[in-house]
Amino acid sequence: EAGVAQSPRYKIIEKRQSVAFWCNPISGHATLYWYQQILGQGPKLLIQFQNNGVVDDSQLPKDRFSAERLKGVDSTLKIQPAKLEDSAVYLCASSSLQGTGTQYFGPGTRLLVL
Amino acid sequence: SQQGEEDPQALSIQEGENATMNCSYKTSINNLQWYRQNSGRGLVHLILIRSNEREKHSGRLRVTLDTSKKSSSLLITASRAADTASYFCATENNFNKFYFGSGTKLNVKP
Numbered sequence: 335e336a337g338v339a340q341s342p343r344y345k346i347i348e349k350r351q352s353v354a355f356w357c358n359p360i361s362g363h364a365t366l367y368w369y370q371q372i373l374g375q376g377p378k379l380l381i382q383f384q385n386n387g388v389v390d391d392s393q394l395p396k397d398r399f400s401a402e403r404l405k406g407v408d409s410t411l412k413i414q415p416a417k418l419e420d421s422a423v424y425l426c427a428s429s430s431l432q433g434t435g436t437q438y439f440g441p442g443t444r445l446l447v448l
Numbered sequence: 449s450q451q452g453e454e455d456p457q458a459l460s461i462q463e464g465e466n467a468t469m470n471c472s473y474k475t476s477i478n479n480l481q482w483y484r485q486n487s488g489r490g491l492v493h494l495i496l497i498r499s500n501e502r503e504k505h506s507g508r509l510r511v512t513l514d515t516s517k518k519s520s521s522l523l524i525t526a527s528r529a530a531d532t533a534s535y536f537c538a539t540e541n542n543f544n545k546f547y548f549g550s551g552t553k554l555n556v557k558p
Contacts (some may be wrong), residue, residue: 338490367546369548374550375550375551376536376548376549376550376551377491377536377548378548379545379546379547379548382545382546389544390544390545425490425491427491436481436493436496437481437491437493437538437546438493439483439490439491439492440490441489441490442489442490
């Protein structure tokens with residue numbers, strides 16, 4: 335069974351630029367999560383999808399962050415415009431049951447904003 | 449904040465010793481999960497304990513949950529150098545929302 339795929343693995347941009355991250359969850363997993371993990375901290379949930387609907391985006395900075403999961407499979411997280419404090423690892427995870435199942439994480443995308 | 453908080457923040461032990469990490473949280477939960485993260489990698493699920501369970505084992509891992517104290521502990525027995533990683537607890541509350549703690553960084557010296 336293939337794991338959660340993310341791309342790119344690394345990205346360096348200047349502040350005020352835009353960036354997009356892509357995630358392909360494990361086949362058949364209905365729930366998809368995007369997390370932000372700042373160095374030395376635990377992951378912070380940005381947005382949770384159930385199929386192509388948003389379950390929770392309460393911690394997503396909606397003035398600059400957006401995410402979509404068209405067709406309920408892969409997902410894209412965008413930052414526009416980026417700030418220095420957005421430097422972090424962006425983790426995607428998926429699970430087969432909403433809220434009660436194990437989350438499987440991808441390798442993450444490490445973003446550096448200069 | 450509903451986040452779980454791990455204690456200690458860092459732990460250094462010799463190979464073969466046991467490692468104990470604690471997690472405290474603030475609100476009612478459906479379940480609590482422990483994850484491991486090796487440096488520069490994604491998180492790997494270790495074990496899930498439901499709110500009606502008190503103890504669970506998986507290989508060298510033992511997890512306890514005390515809902516009256518809103519706390520959990522993860523015990524790794526007979527630690528190995530390969531156990532060196534950061535360990536996070538994650539709580540799922542009654543609204544199916546997940547919160548991760550800030551983690552315990554474990555270093556197992558060979």
